[in-house]
Amino acid sequence: MAPLVALEMVRSPIAGPLTPAPTELCKLATVAAVRNPSKEAVIASVVPVSTAVAEPEPARSARVLASAGIAERRALKVSLVCAESESPSPLQAIASAATTTREFSTIPAFYSISKWLAVFDSGAPVGTPTPGVNCSNLVVMLPDIMPPFTATTKTSPAGFPYAEFEARIARRDFRDMTRDVLPTPCMIVDEALFLRNVKFMADQTKAAGIALRPHVKVHKSVDVAKVQLAHGAIGLTCATIAEAELMSRSGLQNVMWTKQPASRNAIVRAIALSIEDPTFLFVIDDPLVFHWVQQAAAAADAQVRVLVSVFAGMNRQGIENGQPALELARKVASSKNMTFEGIMAYSGVAAHTKTFENRREQSAKDLAGPRETVELIQKSGIPVNIFSGGSTGTYNMDHENGLTELEAGSYVFMDERYFIIGGKDDPATFTDFAGALTVLSTVDSKHHPNQATIDYGNKAGVRPTDKVKGMPGLTVSSQGAEYGLLSWKDGDKDIQLGDRVEIYCTVLDDSTSYYDRYYVARGEQIVDIWPIMGRDTGRSGAAWR
Numbered sequence: 001m002a003p004l005v006a007l008e009m010v011r012s013p014i015a016g017p018l019t020p021a022p023t024e025l026c027k028l029a030t031v032a033a034v035r036n037p038s039k040e041a042v043i044a045s046v047v048p049v050s051t052a053v054a055e056p057e058p059a060r061s062a063r064v065l066a067s068a069g070i071a072e073r074r075a076l077k078v079s080l081v082c083a084e085s086e087s088p089s090p091l092q093a094i095a096s097a098a099t100t101t102r103e104f105s106t107i108p109a110f111y112s113i114s115k116w117l118a119v120f121d122s123g124a125p126v127g128t129p130t131p132g133v134n135c136s137n138l139v140v141m142l143p144d145i146m147p148p149f150t151a152t153t154k155t156s157p158a159g160f161p162y163a164e165f166e167a168r169i170a171r172r173d174f175r176d177m178t179r180d181v182l183p184t185p186c187m188i189v190d191e192a193l194f195l196r197n198v199k200f201m202a203d204q205t206k207a208a209g210i211a212l213r214p215h216v217k218v219h220k221s222v223d224v225a226k227v228q229l230a231h232g233a234i235g236l237t238c239a240t241i242a243e244a245e246l247m248s249r250s251g252l253q254n255v256m257w258t259k260q261p262a263s264r265n266a267i268v269r270a271i272a273l274s275i276e277d278p279t280f281l282f283v284i285d286d287p288l289v290f291h292w293v294q295q296a297a298a299a300a301d302a303q304v305r306v307l308v309s310v311f312a313g314m315n316r317q318g319i320e321n322g323q324p325a326l327e328l329a330r331k332v333a334s335s336k337n338m339t340f341e342g343i344m345a346y347s348g349v350a351a352h353t354k355t356f357e358n359r360r361e362q363s364a365k366d367l368a369g370p371r372e373t374v375e376l377i378q379k380s381g382i383p384v385n386i387f388s389g390g391s392t393g394t395y396n397m398d399h400e401n402g403l404t405e406l407e408a409g410s411y412v413f414m415d416e417r418y419f420i421i422g423g424k425d426d427p428a429t430f431t432d433f434a435g436a437l438t439v440l441s442t443v444d445s446k447h448h449p450n451q452a453t454i455d456y457g458n459k460a461g462v463r464p465t466d467k468v469k470g471m472p473g474l475t476v477s478s479q480g481a482e483y484g485l486l487s488w489k490d491g492d493k494d495i496q497l498g499d500r501v502e503i504y505c506t507v508l509d510d511s512t513s514y515y516d517r518y519y520v521a522r523g524e525q526i527v528d529i530w531p532i533m534g535r536d537t538g539r540s541g542a543a544w545r
């Protein structure tokens with residue numbers, strides 16, 4: 001008897017949105033089915049009996065498939081399972097359905113989705129039932145949902161059906177999709193290292209008593225943000241209104257935009273987003289921008305949540321601390337269209353200051369003024385809910401400087417400019433987080449001694465400070481728009497035409513803008529694709545401003 005694979009909860013008896021969306025669950029069914037087509041996959045629809053009667057099979061399964069974007073029924077057997085009653089929880093409804101229908105007979109009790117996938121992969125019921133699983137648990141489980149592939153056979157590139165590449169990605173069919181079949185240059189996320197980074201930062205900030213509102217500028221990915229939120233992040237920080245729109249319109253809340261709206265376009269969009277998503281926040285660092293936003297918000301009858309951005313050692317943004325910042329805070333707090341939320345103070349100089357002790361000193365210096373400003377505002381009777389700032393470099397010191405929350409971003413992937421700042425235990429290398437993202441590149445040409453040409457050129461973001469994974473003696477440089485150069489001094493390295501190399505980028509904030517997706521790798525196997533800037537929005541890519 002084939003075990004249950006996935007669920008589609010079309011209509012929940014309880015109120016409120018279902019997360020993940022029913023279509024995502026359906027996609028999971030597809031993933032599970034294509035992973036092992038010899039097994040039977042079941043999409044279980046939980047509906048009150050009355051609905052099922054009104055729309056019997058096969059019309060119902062056709063609609064379920066269509067809503068999940070599944071064109072073909074290959075490898076999928078769809079069956080309908082009805083909950084017998086309006087249960088208090090949709091998952092309890094599934095559990096009760098599971099015990100009353102033949103298809104579920106091999107499942108002794110109710111499993112979480114990830115366990116069900118494990119059951120599917122192993123071919124036998126395993127593990128302990130998870131009691132009390134609910135929809136919010138599902139969100140947490142999504143990133144970990146894929147159990148290890150049991151049979152990872154490395155495919156020869158010659159055997160891979162390249163004509164189907166994009167179609168397979170569209171239906172999330174990653175069978176035989178190993179690193180060696182990917183088009184290059186492309187970005188690869190090492191899933192295990194990425195998750196380790198996310199968990200480590202979550203644990204460290206929790207232990208230090210500081211909230212985490214991670215900056216998305218480094219990844220620009222809804223999927224990455226979801227993992228960060230699932231691990232306890234209180235919201236997200238964005239550099240552009242487009243990033244904020246992307247995150248918020250993907251259903252992610254408490255998005256903070258750290259650049260003030262200074263153009264008509266940006267003001268209109270910031271106000272529109274505030275109306276659409278009352279959890280959205282943005283900064284203002286100038287009385288003139290306060291005036292513009294105030295006028296636009298009043299005209300739209302909107303309420304916007306504002307932080308005052310203050311100077312924190314970087315001549316890029318931030319009103320002068322002390323009296324000027326207090327006056328701006330007063331204006332915001334007394335505006336009937338604005339809610340004053342607090343202070344944003346990004347100490348970008350401290351972020352990349354070398355050695356732990358120097359960095360700690362720099363950060364304390366940069367945040368001394370903002371800290372006094374916070375006290376001044378509080379003394380004036382205005383509550384300061386948020387004191388935000390910090391970075392990956394200062395993640396383990398900024399709780400000492402009064403910040404209530406940390407805006408660190410790079411830690412998810414890490415880049416070369418961060419490795420060289422040195423850590424608490426190693427003054428030469430910052431090893432707290434692992435390099436989880438590389439650019440995969442192919443050796444295109446090799447005719448000259450001590451050098452090889454790769455396809456990682458200017459259009460792929462090549463920089464002379466990039467490093468080759470596992471080959472420290474190699475130098476990376478540009479040979480033009482589509483060409484990069486690997487060179488070395490000591491004799492002939494074993495680099496051949498057609499070889500693949502992986503590059504650690506210098507500045508990922510920049511480099512991720514050159515690409516439109518991450519290939520998520522579990523070892524050699526690709527297990528997911530995460531779009532960069534864009535998902536069901538009709539707009540995508542780095543040019544979306």
Ligand SMILES: Cc1ncc(COP(=O)(O)O)c(C=O)c1O
Pocket residue numbers: 215218237239258346351389390391392393407408409410411
């Ligand atoms: C406003 C702001 N906050 C926080 C960060 C911290 O990011 P990271 O941890 O990537 O250094 C940045 C990075 O540029 C930033 O611009």
